[in-house]
Amino acid sequence: MSEQRVIRPTPISGFPEWLPEIRSVEQRWLDHIRAGFERYGFASVETPSVENLDVLMAKGETSKEVYTLHRVQEEEGGDSEARLGLHFDLTVPFARYVAQHFNELAFPFKRYQIQRVWRGERPQEGRYREFTQCDIDVINVDGVPLHFDAEMPRVVHEVLAGLDLPAWTLSINNRKVLQGFYEGLGIADPLAVIRAVDKLHKIGDDGVRAILTDEGLSGAQIDSCLELARVKGADRSVVDAVAKLGAESDLLTEGLEELGFVLDSLADLPEGSVVADMSIARGLDYYTGTVYEAAFDDDPGYGSIVAGGRYENLAGQFIRRNLPGVGISIGLTRIFAKLVAEGRLPAGRTCPTDVLVAVPSAERREEALRTGALLRSRGFNTEVFHQASKVGKQLQYASKKGIPFVWFPPFADGRPHEVKDMATGEQAEADPALWERPAR
Amino acid sequence: MSEQRVIRPTPISGFPEWLPEIRSVEQRWLDHIRAGFERYGFASVETPSVENLDVLMAKGETSKEVYTLHRVQEEEGGDSEARLGLHFDLTVPFARYVAQHFNELAFPFKRYQIQRVWRGERPQEGRYREFTQCDIDVINVDGVPLHFDAEMPRVVHEVLAGLDLPAWTLSINNRKVLQGFYEGLGIADPLAVIRAVDKLHKIGDDGVRAILTDEGLSGAQIDSCLELARVKGADRSVVDAVAKLGAESDLLTEGLEELGFVLDSLADLPEGSVVADMSIARGLDYYTGTVYEAAFDDDPGYGSIVAGGRYENLAGQFIRRNLPGVGISIGLTRIFAKLVAEGRLPAGRTCPTDVLVAVPSAERREEALRTGALLRSRGFNTEVFHQASKVGKQLQYASKKGIPFVWFPPFADGRPHEVKDMATGEQAEADPALWERPAR
Incomplete structure (x- = not known):
């Protein structure tokens, strides 16, 4: 057989691939997640793998990670594909989808989207260049009822409870609480503080203190910010604890009301499912209210396995309408690949034959x-x-x-x-x- | 709301996107196809969307259509991503997969693979730049029993019968019949004739005659080639009709035996499901035996909606083993998008809520x-x-x-x-x- 040259295939770093006995488990997970999303009335949407680059770049932040497409031999006189990039999440494509099909959708529009996304990151533990995300989002015209902020964690909790994962906790916060609190302290640039506090788990109190000192905050202001970040709890007592810290502003009051509503709505979930954590900020600029972030209890440094929040103006970039939304995303590949690597996943069948x-x-x-x-x-x-x-x-x-x-x-x-x-x-x-x- | 600039989204040519009521039908189709494949014991495999370029280019033919990945800002001193391209079919990635995981798979290895593929083609009717294919293939060590050549059309017939499509016909041929027949006529380069006959439906008898004359064939040889291409029938009578044309070679005998076996095995399918058609050649060089091609009866010019065949040496490019295979692919997007465009698809639900x-x-x-x-x-x-x-x-x-x-x-x-x-x-x-x- 064959004197020809052999092109020996090698795994491509950051692009996971499974043997059939693992793939069959992944497929079962995907079916389970899909059924869970549909159980709550979310409709399936898929978008193309690519978006026009100006859509992907609208928020500008992740530009370095975007993969653009080129043809091996670009046609002469044209470079038409250079404007296409692979999507790096499912939220931006969904916002674009809602704007583009605005007249054909019924609102509030609840969709789920389970697709691969791509990021040209340097591969490392828990980071992939191609991975599958499972998102639910609601976008509505002129306002999204808080009901949905409470629904998101409930759906994810129910769905993941069926997958027999190691213990994990969903942390909830509200950006209005943070921003309102900082405003109440008389801080001029609350967003700068949010960005600093977002790094707290990586750089610690001293690191945050250094940044905030550079930002011109007083020692007392910094102490208050760090005190807020230590507030944590499973129920409405968190709201009282924040109120007791003394900062006051209308935005803070609004944020605490929203946070209280969400916590009350989730009170029936099993203990430890959800915790309000004032140190959770979510780095992304587009979040404006409720934010979510989950990690494994025994390996919090692995990174978030679930994340999301409320955004007021993502779809509004693409159409002259006010189209706020709230959503949450399960990092399927990140969760799945970790369990595979650690041998914690019982292998499935190598073939479906009975x-x-x-x-x-x-x-x-x-x-x-x-x-x-x-x-x-x-x-x-x-x-x-x-x-x-x-x-x-x-x-x-x-x-x-x-x-x-x-x-x-x-x-x-x-x-x-x-x-x-x-x-x-x-x-x-x-x-x-x-x-x-x-x-x- | 928002004084900011609006980035008006526009559809991207060649990248289909569906409203929820269409997407729900597509999802039902995908589930139906998947269940049909599993009913025959095919195991699910997915491969990354990308392959190393040398893997994609191993056959060289479609190089112009391959999309390569680049990062918006390539890192200094490195261009590591330039070696990655999006896969343009699922057969090449599967052959690579089998070679790479050879020691971990049980043979004959039967897999199905339902994924998007990408081709940087000029968009036109029935051609997409991103589309979903549904493939089944069997690869085995040192030889694939003919049983599988007969199983492929049966599975596709059963699966598509459940989707209420407009009438379509699967044409079957065997490259050994063509090549053996041409050899029997004393033609030196049978592959050149196969490539010419493959164009018959586009360029007609005269066009093929012109090409074959340039190839140096005699008028009598050309007459025989065109006579063969006119042989068509639903059962084993085709074998006799070819035998009567007078050309003789061992390869022809072998090809006719294989073709007869496949036709006999499929005799119980509904009339008109399958037809042996000696004008079907499939352009791709890697087919070596049975070939399949299906089109809508009322629009044969739309292009093939199902295609496949037997290949002896695709996986063997990647490992020093003899790993022949046979497979068939349903062009899901091509079928689905046509029915959507023609309004022949009953719309599904806009949401799954009961x-x-x-x-x-x-x-x-x-x-x-x-x-x-x-x-x-x-x-x-x-x-x-x-x-x-x-x-x-x-x-x-x-x-x-x-x-x-x-x-x-x-x-x-x-x-x-x-x-x-x-x-x-x-x-x-x-x-x-x-x-x-x-x-x-």
């Missing part, structure tokens, strides 16, 4: 094909062995692929069908029109 | 949330209206979104629940723990 129909001889092949067709029509995933050969070889194939049942059509006219349970080794007569899979 | 739970007053919101949770736990996709408001407004929302049932929790303690069937207008008492959706 029954392998054996072909004892070429003469009985037609009988085997008919039997396979009958079993399929009854809902069993069924392979017919691909050639007449020794029974031992066919059993070995079933065993290697983890196929749970091997079916033997009659080896002669008038003889019965038999089926072998590969787990128990038992073999018994069976009728392909009536057989049911034994319960285990 | 029941909207009304919130008559803020005081009853908790009751509404509890009712929603109960209905969800019983498997109904349920939204709770996002704020207390007039019943008329809530009914209007349900009507606009096509939600079939509106649920009214008790407006006071001790009163019953009621549910309104939006299709009939009937409203009746109901228990959320027992209610079943009326059969229609």
Whole structure:
């Protein structure tokens, strides 16, 4: 065979790929998440993998990470594709989608979107260049009821509860609380403080203090900011704790009311599901109210596995309408790949086949094909062995692929069908029109 | 709202995007196809969207169409991404996958792969730059039994039969028949004839005659080639018709045996499902035996909606093993987009919600949330209206979104629940723990 040159394939860093037994689990996760989103009435949307670059760059922040497309041989006189980039999240494409199809959608518009996204980041633990996100968002004209801010964590909690993950916590905050609090302290540039506090978990109190000193804040102001960041709790008591810190502003009052509403609405979730944490800021500039962020309890440094928040003006960039939204995103690949790498994911099946129909001889092949067709029509995933050969070889194939049942059509006219349970080794007569899979 | 500049979004030519009521149909199609593939025991595989360029270029043919990735701001001193390109089909990535994971797979390895692919083609009717393909392939070590050549059309026939498509026909041929026949005529370069005959439907007899004359064929040879191309039929009679044309070679005999086997195996399919057509050549160089190609009966010029064949040496480029394969691909987007454009696709639901739970007053919101949770736990996709408001407004929302049932929790303690069937207008008492959706 082949004297030709071999192009030895190598894994591409940052682009995960799974063996079938892992992929089957990922597919089950995706189906589960999809069903969970639909259970709450979110409609499926997919957008192209690419957007025009000016759409992707509207917020400017992640420009370095955007992959642009080029053709191997660009056509002469034109560089039309140079304006296309792969999307780096699903929120910007969704905002663009709503603006573009505004007249054809019913509002409040609730959609889920499960797609791959791409970021040209330097690969490192938990960071991928191609990964799947599972997003739900609501966009509405002129205002999104707070109901949805409370719904987002509930949906994610319910969905992820079915996936048997290691313990994780969803932290909630409200940007109005932070901004209103800083304003109440008389700080001129609250956004600068938000950006500094967002780094608290990485650089610690001293790091934040240094930045805020440079920003011109007084020692007392900095102390108050850090005091706020330490407020944390599972219920409405957090609202009182913040109020007691003494800062006052209309925005703070509004933010605390919103935060209180969301916490009250989630009070029935299992303990530890949700915590209000005043140190959570979310770096992105477009968040304006509620923000969400979740991490694994035993590895918080791994990065957020769920994130989102309320944004007032993302779709409004693309149309002269006020189209605020709120959404949350499950970082599927980040969660999944970690469990795979740590061996914490029970492997799934290598193939979906329930029954392998054996072909004892070429003469009985037609009988085997008919039997396979009958079993399929009854809902069993069924392979017919691909050639007449020794029974031992066919059993070995079933065993290697983890196929749970091997079916033997009659080896002669008038003889019965038999089926072998590969787990128990038992073999018994069976009728392909009536057989049911034994319960285990 | 917003004095800022509006970036008006425009559709990107060649990158389809659907409204929710179309997307829900596409999702149903994808689920149906997936289930059909699994019914035959094909395992799910996904590969990254990108491959190293040398993998994509191994066959060299489509280089102009490959999109390469670049970062907006390439890092200094490095251009590492320049070696990555988006895959243009799923066969090459699969061949690479099998070679790369060779030691971890069980053979014959049957996989399905449903993913987007990208081609930097000039957009035209039926051609997209991003589109979804649904592929099944089998790769085996040292030889793929003919059983699989027969299985491919059967699976596709069964799967597409469930999608209520306009009539279409799958044409089958075998490259060994063509090549063996031309060899039997004493033609030195049979591949050149295959490439010419592949253009027959576009350029006609005269066009092919002109090319073959340039190739140095005699008038009698050309007559025989065109005679072969006219042979067509639904069953084994085709084999006899070819044999009668007088050319003889071992390869022709082998090809006719294979073709006969495949046709015999498919004899039970509905009439017109499959036709052997000696004018089908498939342009790609890597096909070596059975080839498949399907088109809509009423619009054959639209291009192939299903295509595939047997390839002996695709995975062998990436590893020093003999890894032949056979596969078939459903051009999902090409089929789907045509039906959408022609208005032949009944629109689906705009949202998956079965029941909207009304919130008559803020005081009853908790009751509404509890009712929603109960209905969800019983498997109904349920939204709770996002704020207390007039019943008329809530009914209007349900009507606009096509939600079939509106649920009214008790407006006071001790009163019953009621549910309104939006299709009939009937409203009746109901228990959320027992209610079943009326059969229609």
